[in-house]
Amino acid sequence: MKIEQIYTGCLAQGAYYIESHGEAVIIDPLRETQPYIDRLEKDGVTLKYIFETHFHADFVSGHLDLSQKTKAPIVYGPTANPEFEATIAEDLQIFEIGNIKIKVLHTPGHTLESTTYLLIDENGKETAIFSGDTLFLGDVGRPDLAQKAANMTQEDLAGMLYESLYTKILPLSDDITVYPAHGAGSACGKNMMKETVDTLGNQKKINYALNQPSKEAFIAAVTDGLLSPPAYFGMNVAMNKKGYESFEHVLAQGMKALTAEAFEQLAEQRGALILDTRTNSDFAKGFIPQSVNIGLSGDFAPWVGAMIVDVNQPILLVTDAGDEEEAVTRLSRVGFDHVLGHLAGGFQAWVNAGKEIDTVNxxxxxxxxxxxxxxxxxxxxxxxxxxxxxxxxxxxxxxxxxxxxxxxxxxxxxxxxxxxxxxxxxxxxxxxxxxxxxxxxxxxxxxxxxxxxxxxxxxxxxxxxxxxxx
The missing domain is CATH 3.40.250.10 (Rhodanese-like domain)
Incomplete structure (x- = not known):
């Protein structure tokens, strides 16, 4: 049995690759699926299932593209209602992968369909949980994101989360490994640790949410100090639930190289936002008027989501040479699929064309x-x-x-x-x-x-x- 955490720092997101005896599963895959395909081929294994812990709000999952390419079914927990073909598991249902098993633990609270997957190894021992946004390291999932869809208050959802944690997860053995969907930096929680793997026993000791004296105290603790979620979250949920364009199509469109003249015309015709992904120091010295700087070297995708909000906004890119594909890829991870192309030759091409530039004081x-x-x-x-x-x-x-x-x-x-x-x-x-x-x-x-x-x-x-x- 192999377990690999595939952690993406800019999203503070963990996907998981589990392989046993010629079969594999992937939990909460990222949007670009080719690395997973390459890994499956390298290991000579068949992808049997794609498990989703819930309808993600902070990123667009790669479940649809991955299923289309591998024919592996997409599995959600109880109450999920995606607008595409998927297996909706029952609580406590067992899935077999090679010589191991994965047990479904329905753990609503963060969202109604939120599910934790319990891994049982070749010897029948409960070994690890893939807790999605139910249990983080140092925190638990915020209970305010699904209020509208669930027609419930954040306190109602926090109460459900309490029951999920205290009846489904805390009774598990202390030596179980916890693999969460996110780490420090994610907006899906408020107090996450920088570590991305821990034992359940240690979390029982140090996680504030798992040490509350009562349900009422738990609800008060986990709802205290919650900041407003980024506005793009709802749009990502919709894409994960309804479907989206293939990543290959999005990438091909974004990789269109445009001359300065064509770039300018397209910006005007389509009302495109010009997104400059260079460093802040380079941007300050000169940029295309009206463009917005969000540097690729930082928490690029989450800030794009928070600042631009509308995932349907047409975007034109200005990047350093060679950064075009990374920019399009990272935009697609948060649902910004409408990149019309990029400025061939970068900002210098704009300068060489004698176009107007602006600077920051x-x-x-x-x-x-x-x-x-x-x-x-x-x-x-x-x-x-x-x-x-x-x-x-x-x-x-x-x-x-x-x-x-x-x-x-x-x-x-x-x-x-x-x-x-x-x-x-x-x-x-x-x-x-x-x-x-x-x-x-x-x-x-x-x-x-x-x-x-x-x-x-x-x-x-x-x-x-x-x-x-x-």
């Missing part, structure tokens, strides 16, 4: 410190609330990037302000959006708070973020 942290000395200025901090609470510039305003569509209209365009994040990635996203919407009376700070902290700029006392989050 960016200064160093030391320059910032000199400019504001003994002056009253407006500073906007776009980091997360927890980062701001831990330490920030005195009198700075906390306006997290995730909520820019809510706070942007409160900005006075006649009043100058400074803007920063932790290192420059998020503040440049904000700067590009601000300028695309006509706001130009601001200065962005290179290196963000990390660089500012090394200057004499007055700051609050540091508070450990782990204490802030409790």
């Amino acid at each position: 960016r200064i160093t942290a030391s320059h910032f410190a000199q400019e504001i000395e003994n002056k009253e200025v407006t500073v906007i901090d776009v980091r997360k609330e927890s980062e701001y609470a831990a330490e920030h510039i005195n009198d700075a305003y906390s306006k997290p990037l995730a909520y820019i569509n809510e706070w942007i209209n409160t900005i006075d365009p006649t009043q100058h302000f400074y803007i920063h994040c932790a290192g420059g990635y998020r503040s440049m996203i904000a700067a590009s959006i601000l300028q695309a919407r006509g706001y130009r009376n601001f200065t962005e700070i290179e290196g963000g708070f990390g660089a500012i902290a090394q200057t004499s700029v007055p700051k609050t006392d540091f508070i450990c973020q782990s204490k802030v989050l409790k």
Whole structure:
């Protein structure tokens, strides 16, 4: 028996490949399926099942393409109602793969169809659970995402989650390995550990949600401090439930190389958003007017989802040479399938064509410190609330990037302000959006708070973020 966790850092997502005696299963596959096909062929095994733990909100699964290519059936837990052919398992149903078995544990709460898969090895020993978004390391799945579809409150769903955890998972042996669907950085939970594998016994000791004195206390604990989910989540759920274009079709369309002239014409004709995936430092020096910068080197796909929201938005890409395929692939993982093509030759081709360019007013942290000395200025901090609470510039305003569509209209365009994040990635996203919407009376700070902290700029006392989050 082999178990492999295939972890994708930019999504904080874990897919799983399990093989036994010539047969394999894949749990929660990513959108691009060729790596799985290659692995199956290399191992000389047949894919018997594709297990889905639930209808994912934060990414588009590769279940449909993978099933079409391998003829392996897609399996969901009880109550799932996909709009395509699938096996809807019963609670406690057993599936055999080679010499091992997988037992279905219906664990609703995160969503109604949420299911944990219990692995039973060749000797009949319960060995591991693939817990999806039911149980994370250090946390549990948020119970507020399925409220509308379930016609229930988040408290109702949290109560279901309590029953699932305390009756189906906690009675299992301490030595069982926990393989969750997500790790730290995912918006599907609020307090996940950076580790991606643990024992159930250790989680019983350290996971706050598994140590509540009562159901009421559990509900209060898991619903406390939940931030609004990214707006694109509902659209990803719909794609996972209803279906989508094949990844190959999406990739072929996105890989169309366009001249600067064709790029400009297509942007105007289709109302396409120009997405520049270069580094924030390169973008600041020059970019196509109205384009939005979300760097490929960071948490690219989740930020695209949070900022652009509408997965049907036509997109044109500006990338560094050789990054086109990666950009299209990562966009497809969160459902942005309408990439019309990319600028052949990158930004330099735009410059060579004599087209108009724009820049961001960016200064160093030391320059910032000199400019504001003994002056009253407006500073906007776009980091997360927890980062701001831990330490920030005195009198700075906390306006997290995730909520820019809510706070942007409160900005006075006649009043100058400074803007920063932790290192420059998020503040440049904000700067590009601000300028695309006509706001130009601001200065962005290179290196963000990390660089500012090394200057004499007055700051609050540091508070450990782990204490802030409790």
